[in-house]
Amino acid sequence: MVTARDVAERAGTSTAVVSYVFNNGPRPVAPKTRQRVLDAAAELQYRPNALARALSAGRTFSIGIVVPHIRNPYFAALAEQLEAGTRARNHLLLIGDSGGDSAQEQSHLTSFIERQVDGIVLVSVRSQPELVGLDTAGIPVVALHRMPGGSRASSLAIDSVAAAATAAGHLVSHGYRSIGVLTGPIDSPGTEEHLIGVAEATRGQRVKVEHRTSEISRYHATEVTSSWLANERPRAIYCATDEQAFGVLFAAWRAGLSVPDDLAVLGGDGTAECAVTIPPLSAIQRPVPQLATRSIELLLDASPGDGPVTITLPHELVRRESCGCI
Amino acid sequence: MVTARDVAERAGTSTAVVSYVFNNGPRPVAPKTRQRVLDAAAELQYRPNALARALSAGRTFSIGIVVPHIRNPYFAALAEQLEAGTRARNHLLLIGDSGGDSAQEQSHLTSFIERQVDGIVLVSVRSQPELVGLDTAGIPVVALHRMPGGSRASSLAIDSVAAAATAAGHLVSHGYRSIGVLTGPIDSPGTEEHLIGVAEATRGQRVKVEHRTSEISRYHATEVTSSWLANERPRAIYCATDEQAFGVLFAAWRAGLSVPDDLAVLGGDGTAECAVTIPPLSAIQRPVPQLATRSIELLLDASPGDGPVTITLPHELVRRESCGCI
């Protein structure tokens, strides 16, 4: 490995000057000296050691994100946006996949603490994440869903109750009188909100609501839906996530049902993939770009003093063919 | 931050002993002392600083992967497997998304060098990646596609020529006499091999072969395919990647064409998603688990001395409905 010392020797100067050159400060360097350093560095292919730099400077220029499943298009989109955003600010994004498992989630968080990330974006599998160690480590956290009161983490999310109400309301306005709701496991973040929202929108509407859960996987959603459709099936299904909606679409096709004529379907994330499903999927759209941008701002621009904040972002209903709109 | 020194003080011992305890060596520690250290560490919620550890030990326990597009299910699957594999070996996986851009790819590689990763898995956007700096940094690299001769990187891949031949041969065996081939950009890794393989399999078969390219994106593939289908369309299309095949499926549906009756489709990755597309997608299947496992072995278990290796893994044709098999 070639170090600042090697560069200094070759340039006939000291390591301090090498550091000044590569950081544009904090001390000025004579143009001639600077050039000698740059030349020496180029010839030696010198790359500053980010570890040493971080150890000395006290920040790593990295942030971490933990998601339940990186193959879920919504989380992949989130990771993609976050990566772009962090890169634009010269930071590295560390991605942790919890596989929907609480212990693995904690293990990633611990790993991030050990690696001294400057901040963490969290999509927890638990509705009441523990966040053990994060506060004592002094690492800021922003969760992309509601957090229980008194939490040390900031929260940046859409209003899931309102979103579910929007979705259910839209299905009702299509005239569908029996609505199915497919969410993730009972204790996963958002499930309760979705149910409340749907209840609100259908109250006094003479609409039958039925609730099912599946893992947040298109494959498991397909399984669950297949048996659902085989019996007394709803006229429309609102899925808490796109991933599950994809599974519903497939199950409907397998069952020989036409979407939206026999069964209307609504997704809950509004990922880009919705535009090319068969048929294109109407969905509640989460503002991924804002989610990413604001997460980064919250993490990187927060003053040490200020506590956790709770921010609600607007959602949108994107109408495509699966609900019967087009 | 709580350091080893804090733990040592509280346990009434030295930092050396704290280190011995946390690393199970290299010196033994008396059970009683050990327990005191463990207790102190627990009470203080001590987490060893991975940066300092890495700086001192000379390895970071991390490996990096650079892929063109993390939202592509094949790369997402790769990342997922790799992450599981590295975690099993107590390493962290750093994921870099090049966005299909050569400069961004290099920028990620540089970032990985600076962060002193122990190894790099590369899926390059270029058929002749430059890998500047990697060799001088002494970081082992394994590419998941063929590399030009004389490269410093190992190569771990299926035989794309044979895979394409398998695919084209299968379509021919279905009796399709006009076959379309949709690959990524001309200079992307594998494109040439695919064309050669298809040519081999169709030689002297009185089969018409037509080649188109698109970005490796389902959306762009949809665009390209739509105009393709509008004119003199092929009876079957073999796509170099699943991502593109998904776009073809959608374009066919949009055009009112039935798959496989009007148009047969074959994918090139064999991701899990193929099982739930409409209709399910037949595809060449890449051995993602082996790709991941062996990459990790190559990077982590290589003796300093041994040079780059070239390994060919077997592929498989998975028959589903899109080609007409079921």
Added chain:
DNA sequence: TTGTATGCGTTATCAT
């Protein structure tokens, strides 16, 4: 078995 002291590569303070 345990403590002391040095080095890892960088930054930044204090001299010069």
Added chain:
DNA sequence: ATGATAACGCATACAA
């Protein structure tokens, strides 16, 4: 403007 040097937190060779 630049050089010497002390941290940063941990691992380990060397002492005891």
